[in-house]
Amino acid sequence: MLSRIARRTFTSTAFNPYKVTVLGACGGIGQPLSLLMKLNEKVTDLRLYDIKNAKGVATDISHIPTNSTVNGFSAEESDGLTNALKNTDLVLIPAGVPRKPGMTRDDLFNINAGIVYDLATAAAKNTPNAAILVISNPVNSTVPIVAEVFKKNGVYNSKKLFGVTTLDSIRASRFISEIVKTDPTKEKINVIGGHSGITIIPLLSQTKYGNSLTKEQKDALIHRIQFGGDEVVKAKNGGGSATLSMAQAGAKFANAVLSGFAGEKNVIQPSYVDSPLFKNEGIEFFASPVTLGPDGIQEIHPIGEINAEESELLKECKETLKKNIDKGIKFADSKH
Ligand SMILES: NC(=O)c1ccc[n+]([C@@H]2O[C@H](COP(=O)([O-])OP(=O)(O)OC[C@H]3O[C@@H](n4cnc5c(N)ncnc54)[C@H](O)[C@@H]3O)[C@@H](O)[C@H]2O)c1
Numbered sequence: 594m595l596s597r598i599a600r601r602t603f604t605s606t607a608f609n610p611y612k613v614t615v616l617g618a619c620g621g622i623g624q625p626l627s628l629l630m631k632l633n634e635k636v637t638d639l640r641l642y643d644i645k646n647a648k649g650v651a652t653d654i655s656h657i658p659t660n661s662t663v664n665g666f667s668a669e670e671s672d673g674l675t676n677a678l679k680n681t682d683l684v685l686i687p688a689g690v691p692r693k694p695g696m697t698r699d700d701l702f703n704i705n706a707g708i709v710y711d712l713a714t715a716a717a718k719n720t721p722n723a724a725i726l727v728i729s730n731p732v733n734s735t736v737p738i739v740a741e742v743f744k745k746n747g748v749y750n751s752k753k754l755f756g757v758t759t760l761d762s763i764r765a766s767r768f769i770s771e772i773v774k775t776d777p778t779k780e781k782i783n784v785i786g787g788h789s790g791i792t793i794i795p796l797l798s799q800t801k802y803g804n805s806l807t808k809e810q811k812d813a814l815i816h817r818i819q820f821g822g823d824e825v826v827k828a829k830n831g832g833g834s835a836t837l838s839m840a841q842a843g844a845k846f847a848n849a850v851l852s853g854f855a856g857e858k859n860v861i862q863p864s865y866v867d868s869p870l871f872k873n874e875g876i877e878f879f880a881s882p883v884t885l886g887p888d889g890i891q892e893i894h895p896i897g898e899i900n901a902e903e904s905e906l907l908k909e910c911k912e913t914l915k916k917n918i919d920k921g922i923k924f925a926d927s928k929h
């Protein structure tokens with residue numbers, strides 16, 4: 594028994610020795626996300642960076658007996674951010690401020706755009722080949738900012754930049770299972786578009802429930818998936834937004850990217866990426882299922898068949914997305 598466990602641990606770490614960095618590791622998302630990455634057997638070197646308390650959180654997590662080293666890097670060290678990023682394989686970015694009731698994600702732009710710009714600049718300089726997973730909101734705009742920063746530094750690889758939209762998908766699985774009374778782990782809804790309100794489009798017509806739910810049930814479900822984030826912000830009442838479900842979502846997506854790196858087949862997850870799907874309409878980034886492989890994105894899947902109501906939702910989504918994307922690009926271009 595013992596030797597089987599030892600062999601399993603040895604095998605996964607010997608063949609998949611991945612270095613993972615979390616920027617913003619001490620926040621509401623950062624701490625549980627770092628914990629989940631410590632539990633991931635594919636990770637052997639976990640680096641935690643924050644402007645506060647990174648050493649404390651890293652020391653705490655480092656006592657967990659899995660096969661990775663954990664180090665904390667603080668902003669007070671002159672080379673803290675550099676060392677946190679140096680030649681890492683995957684960077685998760687949950688750094689930034691969360692919403693309070695009454696705010697939209699776009700209201701976070703003024704603070705978070707600058708934070709993401711600076712962290713992306715450090716990533717471009719210190720680990721240009723890493724996969725960058727952006728969690729900081731507004732994701733619709735922060736992902737284009739990272740792309741612009743990498744372009745400016747001459748190291749942009751669209752196959753390795755991801756906006757994490759996994760939370761929308763896991764919410765969709767949970768919320769539909771509450772209606773149809775099934776196992777949520779077996780439910781899958783294709784959620785496309787972006788990550789804010791009306792840009793989030795769950796394609797219920799592609800599920801087996803497309804015809805069995807009433808119009809009222811469908812409208813309510815679509816609204817709940819689109820505004821699931823607001824549900825948490827309201828319930829936390831000034832204490833921030835989703836952190837624990839987001840950590841689970843972020844860890845799930847990071848594991849999928851590492852699984853692709855490791856050569857696993859048929860690893861498909863939705864993500865907000867530099868996408869050809871609607872580029873001819875001036876929309877550079879769009880969320881749809883992507884196949885992940887050794888070099889990052891292997892294939893961006895089309896959205897599939899949609900019905901008339903979903904076409905309407907898509908039309909509105911595109912209008913907002915385009916503005917969000919342009920705002921991010923303009924911000925990045927305005928910096929020198
Ligand atoms: N993509 C999604 O689905 C999703 C889901 C939930 C939250 N979010 C977003 O994630 C972000 C973080 O949310 P949270 O609840 O963890 O917030 P939080 O305030 O609890 O944590 C943010 C952390 O970032 C750190 N930080 C701030 N500036 C930094 C910098 N320059 N470098 C490094 N670290 C820095 C802070 O010190 C803090 O520890 C927010 O923007 C939120 O809107 C996204």
Ligand SMILES: O=C(O)C[C@H](O)C(=O)O
Pocket residue numbers: 691692698730760821822823825826834835
């Ligand atoms: O709602 C938020 O502001 C956080 C996050 O984007 C979410 O969907 O929960």
